[in-house]
Amino acid sequence: MRSEELGETLLTKRLALPIFASDPLSSVAYATQEILLVLTLGGLAYLHFTPWIAASVVALMTVVVLSYRQVVHAYPSGGGSYEVASTNLGPSAGLVVAASLMVDYVMTVAVSVASGVDNIISALPALVDYRVPMALVFVALLTAMNLRGVRESGHMFAAPTYLFIGGVLIMVATGLLRYVLGDAPVSESAAYGIRPEAGESDLMGLALVMLVLRAFSSGCTALTGVEAISNGVPAFRRPKSKNAATTLAAMGLIAITMFVGVTTLALIAKVHITDNACRLTGLGGDCEGHTQRTVIAQVAAAVFGGDSVGFYFIQAATALVLILAANTAYNGFPLLTSILAQHRYLPHQLHNRGDRLAFSNGILALAVVAGLLLWGFKANVTSLIHLYILGVFTSFTLSQSGMVRHWNRELRTETDLVVRRRHHLARTINATGAVVTGLVLAIVLATKFTQGAWLAVLAAGVLWLLMRAVRRHYDSVAAELEVTDPHSELAPPSRVFAIVLVSTPHKPTLRALAYARAFRPYQLEALTVAVDPEALADLQHKWQEYDIQVPLKVISSPYREITRPVVLYVRSIRRAGPRDVVAVFIPEYVVGHWWENALHNQSALWLKSRLLFTPGVMVISVPWQLHSSRHANHPAVRAPGAVRRGEPAPPGQSAGKPVGHDRPT
Incomplete structure (x- = not known):
C-alpha cells in the first residue's frame, strides 16, 4: 500500500471495538476463575467473599474507564499513558510507563493465547499433550494476520469478538432465567469438596486479609488492555477523540456486564476449581489424570448441557476470542514502540511502516518474545498470570497522576466558568483513579511479587535502562554529526x-x-x-x-x-x-x-x-x-516502462504500454 493510502486503514467504531477491546472483553473468560482459584486455597470456606471481590473489580473498572476517557480527549495523538506521564511527570516517569506497558503487552499475548488453548482442551481433552505447539502456531497466525495491516486484521477479528459477546450474554440470560424459574444450573464440580492447602484452612486477621487481597489482585486481570484504546486514538476515523471515547465506554459497559454475569452464574452453579485436581474430594479414580474444565466451560455446560450445541459454541467462541484478544497487544505494542522510536528511545527501525502500512518490526518483536515466554512456561496460564497486570497498573497510576497535573495547569490559565467546571470534574475523576489504581498496584505488588511478579519488575527495569542507553547513544551521535562550520x-x-x-x-x-x-x-x-x-x-x-x-x-x-x-x-x-x-x-x-x-x-x-x-x-x-545473479528472480527488478498494480502510469503512458506508443507519428 502506498503511503498516501494510510487514511484508508483508519477504523470505524464497529471495527475498533474488536481490535482494541478484545483483550478486556475476553478477560471475563478467566478473571472469575482466577478469583476462585485463590479463594479455594482455603477450601470452600472463603467462597462467600467472591461477590464482594467481583464488586470491587467492577468499581475499579468503572473508575479506570472514566479516567481514560479524559486521557483520550486531552491527548489524542496516541501516546496514551506514556505521553501523559512524559509530559506531566517527566521523561523518566514516561519511560517507566512505557517499559511497564511493553511488558504487559507481551504478557497479554502469552496469557490470552495460553487461556484460549486451555478452553480448546476443555472441549477436546485429547489435545492436552499439544498445548505448547498449539500456542506457538496461534502466535504465528496472529503475527501473519497483523502483518497484513490493521484494517484487514479488524475484519478478521470482528466476527469472533461479536459472536463471543453475544454467546456469553445469551448464556448469562438463559442461566439467570433458569435460576428465577427455580431450575438453577448445576456445574459438574458442584458435588466435589476441596481439601484446603496446609495452613490455609482456618485463616484469621492479616492472613485472611492477604488471601482476599490476592484474590482481588488476580481478579484485576479483567482490566488488562483498557489503556489500548488511548494508545490507538490515531487509528480511529475522525472525530478521533470522540470515537475513541465512545468505543472505550462501550467496551467498559460490555465487559462489566459479562464479568458480573459469568461470576454470578459460577456462584449459582457452585463451580469448584483448584490449582491441583488432587485437592478435589469425592473425585474418585486417578486425580492426576483428571483435567479440570475452565470456569466458563463449566458454566456453559451447566446452562446448556455438556454435549449441547450451546456448550461447544461457547467454547469455540471463547477459545477463538481469547486467542484473538492478543490482537490488542499486536496493535498497542507496535504503536507504542513506534512513538518511543520516534522519540529516540528505541531503534529507528521500529518507527518504520511495512509494505501494508503496519509497524512490521514491532509486530515481529512482540511475536518472538511472547513465543519464547509460552515455550518457557509451557503455555501454563497459572504460571504466566503472576507476571501479569503489574505493568498495566503501573501505567494506570502514573498516567492518572499526570492527568491531575495536566488539569491543574489548564485551570491556571482557563477563565471560562463552564470550562473550569468541566476541568474540575475531570481532575476529580483522574485523582480518584490515581488513588485507587495506586492502592491496587501496591496490593498486586505485595501479593504477587514472590510468586513470579518479580520477573516482570526485573524485565521492566531492564527495558527502562536500555531505553535510556539508546537515547544517550542517539543524542551523542546527533551532537557529533551536527554541522558547526559548513x-x-x-x-x-x-x-x-x-x-x-x-x-x-x-x-x-x-x-x-x-x-x-x-x-x-x-x-x-x-x-x-x-x-x-x-x-x-x-x-x-x-x-x-x-x-x-x-x-x-x-x-x-x-x-x-x-x-x-x-x-x-x-x-x-x-x-x-x-x-x-x-x-x-x-x-x-x-x-x-x-x-x-x-x-x-x-x-x-x-x-x-x-x-x-x-x-x-x-x-x-x-x-x-x-x-547466477543475472538469472535470479529479483522482484525489485522491473522492465523499463513496467507499472505496478495500483500505480499511476507515467505522463504520456497508459498502464501496460511503453512510453511513446500512444503518441501520433
Whole structure:
C-alpha cells in the first residue's frame, strides 16, 4: 500500500471495538476463575467473599474507564499513558510507563493465547499433550494476520469478538432465567469438596486479609488492555477523540456486564476449581489424570448441557476470542514502540511502516518474545498470570497522576466558568483513579511479587535502562554529526590516494582498475599481499602481459595474513598525509543464491569491516555480477516502462504500454 493510502486503514467504531477491546472483553473468560482459584486455597470456606471481590473489580473498572476517557480527549495523538506521564511527570516517569506497558503487552499475548488453548482442551481433552505447539502456531497466525495491516486484521477479528459477546450474554440470560424459574444450573464440580492447602484452612486477621487481597489482585486481570484504546486514538476515523471515547465506554459497559454475569452464574452453579485436581474430594479414580474444565466451560455446560450445541459454541467462541484478544497487544505494542522510536528511545527501525502500512518490526518483536515466554512456561496460564497486570497498573497510576497535573495547569490559565467546571470534574475523576489504581498496584505488588511478579519488575527495569542507553547513544551521535562550520566540512581533501586490492588479474580486478582511474586520483596503485610465491609470480607475469599501466605494490606476509598488512599499509599512507583521503577499491562478486555468499567475498567483507574504522579512508565496492545473479528472480527488478498494480502510469503512458506508443507519428 502506498503511503498516501494510510487514511484508508483508519477504523470505524464497529471495527475498533474488536481490535482494541478484545483483550478486556475476553478477560471475563478467566478473571472469575482466577478469583476462585485463590479463594479455594482455603477450601470452600472463603467462597462467600467472591461477590464482594467481583464488586470491587467492577468499581475499579468503572473508575479506570472514566479516567481514560479524559486521557483520550486531552491527548489524542496516541501516546496514551506514556505521553501523559512524559509530559506531566517527566521523561523518566514516561519511560517507566512505557517499559511497564511493553511488558504487559507481551504478557497479554502469552496469557490470552495460553487461556484460549486451555478452553480448546476443555472441549477436546485429547489435545492436552499439544498445548505448547498449539500456542506457538496461534502466535504465528496472529503475527501473519497483523502483518497484513490493521484494517484487514479488524475484519478478521470482528466476527469472533461479536459472536463471543453475544454467546456469553445469551448464556448469562438463559442461566439467570433458569435460576428465577427455580431450575438453577448445576456445574459438574458442584458435588466435589476441596481439601484446603496446609495452613490455609482456618485463616484469621492479616492472613485472611492477604488471601482476599490476592484474590482481588488476580481478579484485576479483567482490566488488562483498557489503556489500548488511548494508545490507538490515531487509528480511529475522525472525530478521533470522540470515537475513541465512545468505543472505550462501550467496551467498559460490555465487559462489566459479562464479568458480573459469568461470576454470578459460577456462584449459582457452585463451580469448584483448584490449582491441583488432587485437592478435589469425592473425585474418585486417578486425580492426576483428571483435567479440570475452565470456569466458563463449566458454566456453559451447566446452562446448556455438556454435549449441547450451546456448550461447544461457547467454547469455540471463547477459545477463538481469547486467542484473538492478543490482537490488542499486536496493535498497542507496535504503536507504542513506534512513538518511543520516534522519540529516540528505541531503534529507528521500529518507527518504520511495512509494505501494508503496519509497524512490521514491532509486530515481529512482540511475536518472538511472547513465543519464547509460552515455550518457557509451557503455555501454563497459572504460571504466566503472576507476571501479569503489574505493568498495566503501573501505567494506570502514573498516567492518572499526570492527568491531575495536566488539569491543574489548564485551570491556571482557563477563565471560562463552564470550562473550569468541566476541568474540575475531570481532575476529580483522574485523582480518584490515581488513588485507587495506586492502592491496587501496591496490593498486586505485595501479593504477587514472590510468586513470579518479580520477573516482570526485573524485565521492566531492564527495558527502562536500555531505553535510556539508546537515547544517550542517539543524542551523542546527533551532537557529533551536527554541522558547526559548513565551509570547513565542505572543503575538499588535499589529494586522493587510490588503492585497488588485487588477488588475481581477472575481469573484476580490471573493472575495479578502470573505475578507479575514472576518479582521476592524485596517485593510483594496485595492492596485493604475497602469501603464495607461485601465485605472486603468476600475477606479476600477467600484469606485464596485459600491459596494465598501474604500478603493482606487493606486501609480503610471512604469516599468511591478508587483512592486517593491508590495514597497516593504508594507515601508513594516512600518517604520511593527514589531509589526504585514501580510496580503497575492492572487487566483489554479486551472487544469485544465498548459499553462494558462503563461498565468496569473505576476505573482502573482513577487510571492509576493518578499514571502515580507519579515519580518512573511503571503502568502495566494485561489483561483478556472476552468471547466477543475472538469472535470479529479483522482484525489485522491473522492465523499463513496467507499472505496478495500483500505480499511476507515467505522463504520456497508459498502464501496460511503453512510453511513446500512444503518441501520433
